[in-house]
Amino acid sequence: MAxxxxxxxxxxxxxxxxxxxxxxxxxxxxxxxxxxxxxSIGLLINESKNTLQKLIATQKNKFKETARExxxxxxxxxxxxxxxxxxxxxxxxxxxxxxxxxxxIRMRYPEVDxxxxxxxxxxFDKNHPARDDxxxxxxxxxxxKKYGTMLLTxxxxxxxxxxMQxxMQxxMQxxMQxxMQxSKKNLPIRMINxxxxxxxxxxxxxxxxxxxxxxxVVDKDINITHLKGVLDYFAKAYFGKGRVTRLRPHNxxxxxxxxxxxxxxxxxxxxxxxxxxxxxxxxxxAGMVHPNVLKNGGIDPKKYTGFAFGTGVExxxxxxxxxxxxxxxxxxxxxLHFLGQF
Ligand SMILES: [Zn+2]
Numbered sequence: 279m280a281x282x283x284x285x286x287x288x289x290x291x292x293x294x295x296x297x298x299x300x301x302x303x304x305x306x307x308x309x310x311x312x313x314x315x316x317x318s319i320g321l322l323i324n325e326s327k328n329t330l331q332k333l334i335a336t337q338k339n340k341f342k343e344t345a346r347e348x349x350x351x352x353x354x355x356x357x358x359x360x361x362x363x364x365x366x367x368x369x370x371x372x373x374x375x376x377x378x379x380x381x382x383i384r385m386r387y388p389e390v391d392x393x394x395x396x397x398x399x400x401x402f403d404k405n406h407p408a409r410d411d412x413x414x415x416x417x418x419x420x421x422x423k424k425y426g427t428m429l430l431t432x433x434x435x436x437x438x439x440x441x442m443q444x445x446m447q448x449x450m451q452x453x454m455q456x457x458m459q460x461s462k463k464n465l466p467i468r469m470i471n472x473x474x475x476x477x478x479x480x481x482x483x484x485x486x487x488x489x490x491x492x493x494x495v496v497d498k499d500i501n502i503t504h505l506k507g508v509l510d511y512f513a514k515a516y517f518g519k520g521r522v523t524r525l526r527p528h529n530x531x532x533x534x535x536x537x538x539x540x541x542x543x544x545x546x547x548x549x550x551x552x553x554x555x556x557x558x559x560x561x562x563x564a565g566m567v568h569p570n571v572l573k574n575g576g577i578d579p580k581k582y583t584g585f586a587f588g589t590g591v592e593x594x595x596x597x598x599x600x601x602x603x604x605x606x607x608x609x610x611x612x613x614l615h616f617l618g619q620f
Pocket of ligand 1: 543544553
């Protein structure tokens with residue numbers, strides 16, 4: 279190594295040119311010489327000293343060059359550790375993009391909301407048994423006379439009423455402008471709400487915090503074929519070209535009629551296999567917005583109709599990727615060994 283050579287060179291320099299080096303010693307003894315010899319010996323010593331110094335300097339430079347050549351810039355460096363988006367964040371961005379393609383706008387609504395927006399406004403009576411299916415976190419906060427108790431949103435459906443009310447206000451403004459302009463425009467809502475939801479649940483397949491996405495369309499002459507078209511579009515865009523959906527009658531308080539949405543199994547393409555049994559997998563809940571919900575959103579159900587659909591982000595992600603997560607809680611555990619796989 280260069281360092282070792284440098285040291286040897288320094289030893290040589292000290293041996294000959296150092297304070298008690300050989301040449302220095304000879305120079306010190308020059309006084310003992312005869313007058314005639316002094317000058318020629320002195321010159322000789324100086325010459326030797328200069329030559330030696332030059333040689334040492336040259337050698338030193340050579341060592342430096344070798345050291346520089348030893349550095350090989352072609353050897354790959356060590357890459358710094360980089361982070362990445364959480365797998366659920368990636369899924370949310372993908373879903374948002376799919377719906378953006380057909381004109382849905384992604385909206386955000388409160389995650390802490392009133393009972394009225396999460397239940398009552400959605401046509402759940404105060405004692406409706408279906409409320410028990412939403413294992414709700416209630417907040418210990420002062421109640422509102424109009425809107426009831428505060429809660430952590432147990433589903434994304436509170437966004438339905440919130441969006442309709444806001445849209446109605448906008449519509450009223452537009453109506454006034456229209457009156458002035460004597461031109462006619464409709465109220466279209468095309469909203470996608472992707473948000474965190476909270477329920478009192480925690481086991482292998484449930485987390486107290488999870489994500490849903492929910493679409494809402496309200497306009498004149500909206501019917502079930504529009505709903506079916508959007509669901510089929512999503513099935514193809516997100517899961518793949520060959521996939522289609524079917525609607526099965528169901529019951530939700532906030533839609534009428536209501537459906538459970540199935541998607542064809544990707545393994546058997548709907549023919550039926552060991553995994554899916556009958557060819558279909560449960561994908562989402564959906565339906566035509568209940569007239570009471572439209573009314574509660576400030577929209578005249580005689581003039582407007584709409585559809586809504588919703589499902590879990592974690593659910594569609596696992597269905598799409600075939601990902602088997604041994605314990606869903608791992609997703610939110612901040613365990614980099616687990617999350618780093620995706
Ligand atoms: Zn199958």
